[in-house]
Amino acid sequence: MKKIVFIILLLPFIGYCQKKMDPTPEDISKAKELRSLYDEEDIVLLESDNLITFSIEDNKVAVNNYTTEHLMNINSRSDIQKPVFYDGESEIQKFQFYYRNKKEARLLSKDISYTDNDLFHNDARVKFANVDFPTQGYTYFFESIKHTKDIKYFTSVYFTSEYPSVSRKIVVEIPDWLNIELFEKNFENFDIQKTEEQVGDKKIITYTTANIEAYYDEKGSPGPSYIYPHILLLAKDFTSKGEKQILFNKTKDLYTWYKSLTKDISHESEVLNEKVTELTKDATSDEEKIKNIYYWIQDNIRYIAFEDGIAGFKPETAENVLTKRYGDCKGMANLAKEMLVIAGFDARLTWIGTKRIAYNYSTPSLAVDNHMICTLFKDGKKIFLDPTEKFSAFGEYAERIQGKQSMIENNDSFLLEEVPTSTSKKNKEYFLFNASIVNEEIEGLASRKYQGESRADFLYNFNNLESNKKQEALKDYLASYNRNVLVSDIETSNLENREAEIDVKYALKHNKAVSSFDNEMYIDLDFYKEFDNYAFEERQTNYNFAYKKDVITEMRLKIPVSYSVSTLPESFSIDNANFKIAVSLQKEADYIVYKKEFEIKNATITTSDFEAWNDAITKLNAIYNEQIILTKS
Template identity: 30%
Template sequence: MRFFNVYLAISILVFFANSISAQKIDEEEISRLKEVYPESQVIFLKYFADIDISVKGDSLFVEKKNFENTFYLGNQVSQFAKDRIYSSSFYELKDIEAYSLVPSGRKYKKAKVESFKESFNKNSDFFYDDFKTINFVFPGIEQNAQSVLSYTEIYEEPRFGDKFFFQSGMPVDHARFSVTVDDEIDIEISRFNFDDFDIQVSEEKLKGDRTRYIFESREIQKWETESSSQGISYYAPHIVFRIKSFVDSKGEKHQVLDDLEDLFAWYSDFVGDLATQNDPKIQEVVDELISEDDSEIEKVRKIYYWVQDNIKYIAFEDGMRGFIPHSGSYVCEKRYGDCKDMASIIVNMLHHAGVKAHFTWVGTRSIPYKYSELPTTMVDNHMIATYKNGDDYYFLDATAQYLPFPLPSSMIQGKETLIKTDDGFEIVEVPKIGYEKNVMNDTIRIKLDESTILGKGNVSLSGYAKLYNAFNLIQSDEKSVSDYLNYLLAKGNNKFLIEEYDIANLYNRDLPIEVDYSFNLADYYRNINDDIYINLNLDRAMNNFIFEEDRELPYENRFRYTNKIVTILEKPEGYELTYLPENLTFENDVLAFTIAYSEKNGEIIMDKTLEVKYLTLYPEDFDAHNTAVKALNKAYREAIVLSKK
């Protein structure tokens, strides 16, 4: 029966191909497309993925047929002629066919793609990656042309499942996703973000005790991204399917990914006994690092920092090596590894130090799914180590080279982790670090010199503010460091210039970065008759940062933070203070700020604190954010007045 179904699927694809290549140019259809998608140069007429899963002996056979029919609606479409499909060791790619339908009079002329060029991933972030692209160019692409692409994927590992998006970077006129399974196969199809879309769901009973589940959509506009927003998986309608279990030809039931227990059992096999393997070389390194007087937490800190300093992060993806870490011994010898390898050596070195640590799987914030809702490999893309002390969890991610202990990496804040324990696993959420932990604290002393401000400052950076700025300062040459500091510490106007600087604690993760600097700022204040007008808000963080009414997607911050700046003006000789702005305090659930002015011992002082409380700001909170920023903008316009005595 399976051979009949394969024959039927091939016949359907042939029908699509022949019917398209034989058709006349349909002017009414083109008019409809222009009306429905007036701003689009190119659209998917058909975007289909049909998966067939069957039992073959004591295993599963999973085949996916892909079909894409693209219409080139605009007059600037030649840039879209290049296309690619992807392959890896996890599935076999076959039966690739691609061709163009080029307008010729009132009909289409078929032009086949003759050249397919295979290349490996050249992403500089990866030392090796078996992920391949097959690149090709559709010939003769012009306005009102079409292209057709079909190919088949044979899945080598059924536990990976799959997902399908009904929305993409260009409009999708007709999308279809289907799964056909033997009745002995139990699957789960999870739906995401369906509420605002008309997606038709149907089910067909087929001969041979088989069922086909079909999801179809029509006329879905393209996905519109916005700056600093979450990815398409958070909002576009899509499906994630997984195989839970199946009964083989002998009547025996096999678990695949029925629940989180199955996922963990699979993952647990990848790490085996790597945590407790003993190695005299690792023991020697550990003994040199720690002493008997160290507390357990101090041992963790020292080993974690050693891995950050001595193991170079190199991504290495080769089939199942994307899931299976090397041993701590191997990583220690080679002095490099990916996230899994770094987790492996941390866990193993702590074992040698007599400290229990745990392999931990986690997804970054780019992934919307949770283990508690979707027990599949699509939930995670990262591995770390976790140390537990009492009720406290320490998430150790050595891929973030300059990350101070015990901060988790910012990209996993708020995410569920799957932690391997002695007797199973537990799900623990990574905390979202508060704004009071990530601080940029800047104090400047300034004086007026004719038309120029001369100043000296000291800025300290802690938490994530230290992490991200340390990376830029350590990785840069001297000129780049100077340029970066002029960007980071910019004040007043574009004539701000740092003259000298000294950086302390750049390589000491446990202390804030300290930068002492001197600067000048020309043409900033105004001198009118006998009065000097000067705005002490030289740093105007969040100035005019207003969300427009048409923004629809949440705004994503790397981290919550606090900016503090104290500006101290030396009062010019022969002048007195005649106007000092009122102090101002504002606070709501997303932002807070205080600006306080004072005069003391011949100095005029402005003390300002800005607290950004959100990691993700949702549209319902845009008004609260805008209200705060408008109040801040108003405060930023205030200037002090100095008058001649």
């Protein structure tokens, strides 16, 4: 009886607590208001604050990032995972949720290693909790403290997060003993207010803003450092016990630290010597020796990213990479360097940031680069070698590093050099189809040619197929995965040669492409329809292609005897600084000649080009949807 009485007495208390956690009428009203502003979002941060502080620990500058957030559900109900990421150079010292009444919410959290599909091994971890919001207007407060042991690994703070922020504040407390520069990036289109004040021995810098959108969930977007407002923290030096210690005051300091990670790597290896001898013994020129080494690494060393503390920056020994047959970009670059040096060439490690990163080496920070390659000095020229780019020809460079500034080792100094750029014409992809109409089917001989990065892309995908599936997969690809298109009698050039133009010839038959009614014949000539429905209607960011493109199509259809052309879709062309789309259909003698060209000149369609691009795609789709009409004489 006592137990029953206790439960009865407890029920009013539970109801009272529930009311303290349920949304207030004001919360519900606010949630409805925010839902009208962010109609595709479930969660909004009413407040999102970061407090960045610094301390000296183990003769290093440590960083505490104290985060507080007020999360509100603006949908009917929501379930989210709230994560905080960290690694071997950091730790999570606080991870806590609170209800609206500030009572601690004992949500179950998990701490697991974080696996990235692009990473074979890393020390990244994530602490997270599953958080449920049972009704509209429901809120939680969240607090976390992330402690970074060495300031060089704490490079930036972004104003943007996975959720929109109604109110956003970043406070940085800089003690007098720390010399640090806050580099403000992408502030131009945002109303971000900044204040500074001196409080005791600290300078307090506060940034505030309102109504910051969430990260854009858009395929092909530029890297975040190009588009989102953020602060780069450039720690230059600090004073401890009366002594000044240099961090990354200049680019030279960054290079010195990078170089320190490579100087103790073992270079002597009989295994390396034997492999270099094997690869070069029959070569008749220096260039052939270099290619034999470079291509062998591309073909035989599996690229697997590896990030684990200092190993995320320090190359593995060339011998280990050779023996294990896998390595990350640093290990593969170091293997290329060592093998070329053994062969008698001047090869050097080279640090570089891919096009995903907006900075260059005028900014001394670990945020500047994310990749390592090898530079060959030969005949007064610098030739960049990236062994991670499978089927990339000697002297050709992937789009992701073209035009990017690199930092090349040069003993105790360094050299800065931009990787050469190429035009879209270097990556030409050409399709030719000479066809005629036979029994209401279009059939004839076709060929495809690939150059530059289109060739490398084709070879990479083809050679990664299982051997017993390659021919069928090639047929499907050439048929554009269209069941009404039949491909046969395929003849190819060498599909392992990364230097020569790839040429694929085959017979092609397009079923159900012709319909006849009375004296008229209706023809759907184009089964490939590149870029159909490729409009950017509500996109917010530039669209980046993998590489510059120049895709050319020419189809020549023999007009049947006793037929004449009644209707052809109208041609059009647009040509600007970033792209060209040209489509034409003409009668030439006894043929209908259908030509298309899609040129993506800078591998990017910018937001300022979206209107022109979308107009072109509308016209393109109109052509795709219109049939050619022939009339019997």
